[in-house]
Amino acid sequence: MFNKTSSVEYLKFGEVYYDSSERSYDQNHILTIQNDTLTFLFEADDDIYVKSVEGICMLVISNTLDPKYFSEFVIHRTIKINKGVYFNFIPLGNTSKVEMAFNQNTSIINRFFNGIYTHSRIKPNFRIQELVAYYYNIRSTNYIFSGEKDQHWEITYVDSGTLYTTIEDQEFELHSNELIVYAPEQFHTQSTKEEVCSYLTFIVSMDISEDDKEKLINRVFKISRDSRTSVEKFVQADEDKSQYDQNSMIISLEYVINDLLKLSIKQDRKVASTPMQQRFENEMINEILLYINQNIYTSLNVEEICDYFAISRSTLQSLFRNNLHIAPKEYISNLKLDKSKLLIKESKYTISEIASILGFSSIHYFSRRFKQKFGINPSEYANKILK
Known part of the structure; x- marks a missing residue:
């Protein structure tokens, strides 16, 4: 179940007001919330007052910048966010709007954290x-x-x-x-x-x-x-x-x-039935990972790996699931994308050349996969690190 800001769990971050006229503010701002992913949270040096004015909005809030400890609350009624608490918003739906109110001299800054935070939406697989x-x-x-x-x-x-x-x-x-x-x-x-x-x-x-x-x-x-x-x-x-x-x-x-x-x-999730079988799986998966790394700058696919090691697709799937908890195709894709960041940092190749070097079928597919994994497209990433 989703928590609302009117729940008792929210009280460690602020308060909830049942009458929005209880307070007056020097500054009122309407924010349109559209981003599904977050890379930073706000921090204010004074209390902030918030209410949802359109759509349904999720408040992401925490006393730390470690995403493991972020909490989510659906904004319900007018709320106060205590000064020094980190917060941001994610729309539940395509877009939502919140009204933020605070005193004139309040300073609000962006606090970036490691990685990307995404609300887990309930959608059919x-x-x-x-x-x-x-x-x-x-x-x-x-x-x-x-x-x-x-x-x-x-x-x-x-x-x-x-x-x-x-x-x-x-x-x-x-x-x-x-x-x-x-x-x-x-x-x-x-x-x-x-x-x-x-x-x-x-x-x-x-x-x-x-x-x-x-x-x-x-x-x-x-x-x-x-x-x-x-x-x-x-x-x-x-x-x-x-x-x-x-x-x-x-x-x-x-x-x-x-x-x-x-x-x-x-x-x-079933583990190997005997120590000998587990040793065999460990050796096999290590050989496969070495082969993938050696061929990462090609259009390597699952079928090639199965042919090279003379194993079935289902056996390969089980090896990766049991030992790495990831599908082989996803592992290869993630490794290629990690390599692409290193190539971008080297500044020797264009984005199109990097896509080709890593065996992506097109620059458009590469850009889409890059943004899905890192929340930013390759060109934006290149501009960001070269500034």
Whole structure:
């Protein structure tokens, strides 16, 4: 739950007034709040009075400049911020406005802190844009589907029997109440052996991050009771076909996918079962990290690493998740961006040349990733350090 400034937790930073007419001020200023990220907090040498005048505004406040100890409060009623306390604002929504009031001789300065502070907004990690098709399949013994790949996501849930599938030459075996996800453009086959197999196929168009994509693919999930209930709700909605049942079908599938993402995190957190296995993983991950560093000035990707070390994509994902708590693609990207800051500081290359040296597909993509990580675009960073 969000804290409001009217909560008792706020009292260590100031006070709350239930009648805004209780005080008069020499200086009143309206601030328009638009930035999602903060690099500094305000500090005043006298008490400051604040109220929200438009939209919903989050007050970020602290007695220290260490972001670990920043507190957040939704501004509710007129508040006083004690002198010497650090504070700033973040809009909850696209924009908000606050009124700040203080005495004429009050000095307010910016106090910069290390890093960037961002409010964790509650947004969906993924979204099913369209349910393209869905089938209930009953396959006889010795069925063989020679394979395909297409532009959509495909989810296969085994109702009964055993289904054999390969994804880009990696073999998987699914039993009742197990599920597998095929990503767009992943070539896959399906087959049965001695028994009949029935399974549901869902084909969807989905907006999802690359990191979450990696959590879903190349693994078999044993789905939870709640996910099985969601599949049953999907089937029921399909049978009812009332005005809003299409929404129910998509919501049911989104619940299943969300459950799979949570399950993948639990699976990736499993540590090596023996000291010998852990030693093997340590040696393997060290070799991989050395290889990445040696090839950081190329367009290195996950597929190249898998080919070089003769391991599957899922094995590589597990190694990084278990030992570094990060996806390999994200690790490579972060390392390239850190290297780019060093190259910018050297002042030997243009921003375009740096993007090319580090293997980014375009300067626009490099600039976007740089700003996502550091909160400032490369040109602004260069100007800042060269002043």
